[in-house]
């Protein structure tokens with residue numbers, strides 16, 4: 001007798017992961033959407049139903065084969081975690097018990113876990129003191145909420161900063177002359193949040209970055225003056241920890257000095273690099289973060305959870321409390337119920353049990369284990385840099401600070417050729433890498449997310465790039 005459907009799928013996933021880890025599958029074999037839809041038989045399944053343990057392979061095999069295989073050591077692409085088994089278990093539990101937790105009574109255990117995990121993150125930022133599982137509100141401590149992604153966390157930060165500087169804006173709307181200073185290399189989600197919040201894109205006052213996308217704090221004053229002279233009311237400054245393209249950190253402490261001197265809200269976008277806080281060795285990259293007002297920190301990038309699990313953290317718990325003002329009599333009605341609701345503090349209404357994913361990883365690895373993981377990924381990336389930088393036919397524009405590394409193959413000429421090289425490389429199926437343009441030059445880009453990616457993997461990558469380069473010619 002065949003296993004029932006869920007067990008069958010679990011077994012297929014076990015094999016899928018094993019094959020990927022051994023490098024026996026391709027990373028990604030791109031096909032056109034109509035080919036994929038036909039191979040999986042999607043329309044037929046939707047119309048007719050009847051998927052069961054006996055026929056599920058007809059769907060599951062093409063589904064898994066044609067996925068992006070991020071367990072493969074050659075997956076060195078986007079900043080997406082190779083998820084820890086603990087996180088997958090949490091996803092599975094949530095998929096069964098489905099306790100969305102905008103209100104405590106719809107997910108008491110998930111709510112408690114989120115609060116404790118958030119307290120733990122706040123502690124790492126220097127914004128929480130005392131037992132992380134203490135539920136007595138200490139007004140000295142910060143506060144935070146988990147969100148479905150760093151983009152929502154950045155949006156929440158913009159709304160909190162706006163509420164702080166212009167408390168009437170929730171009711172009266174946003175003044176039309178506001179200004180947000182952010183490095184030219186800011187992730188697009190922040191600029192998007194500014195428009196969503198009603199400030200308009202003209203509110204973005206971009207501060208100069210160096211040729212490697214790093215904010216130059218000595219130019220902040222000039223950016224501020226230009227904005228003020230143009231009639232803007234600047235109320236917020238954002239810095240990257242780290243930048244998306246190069247993985248280099250903005251000088252947080254110096255930006256904090258600037259913000260303090262002008263009494264401006266300081267946001268740190270640590271979506272990717274906030275996890276450096278977990279390692280004594282890498283923590284100095286985040287120096288000054290405790291002087292910020294808010295911090296975005298994704299667990300689904302460097303803390304090994306599946307997408308999504310992000311946090312928006314606030315130094316001052318009052319900031320979180322005044323971000324949103326909502327009446328919804330069917331869920332929020334008074335203060336005398338058991339527990340606490342996160343709904344009033346998040347963009348989302350129905351919200352997944354995000355904290356459980358991070359909890360499960362921590363519960364298996366411990367916080368020290370998580371720190372060791374971050375250190376390994378950062379350190380491995382520096383080793384890969386040393387290897388690539390030592391080659392005569394490759395150029396690395398900088399020594400990496402995090403696990404993001406850019407380089408180009410000099411055997412081909414020009415930006416378009418690096419892109420063509422990537423296309424050829426991906427088509428061979430053994431590697432998945434991304435690209436980034438830095439200061440007008442197109443580079444190949446690695447995010448070293450996979451603990452199984454080794455020096456040998458990167459050596460093989462270089463050899464394969466040379467082959468692809470030969471195919472293109474210079």
Ligand SMILES: Cc1ncc(COP(=O)(O)O)c(C=O)c1O
Pocket residue numbers: 079148149150151152154187189240241242243244269270271272298310
């Ligand atoms: C610096 C930075 N901020 C924000 C984001 C957006 O985060 P998410 O993809 O979780 O929405 C990213 C994503 O790469 C990022 O690198």
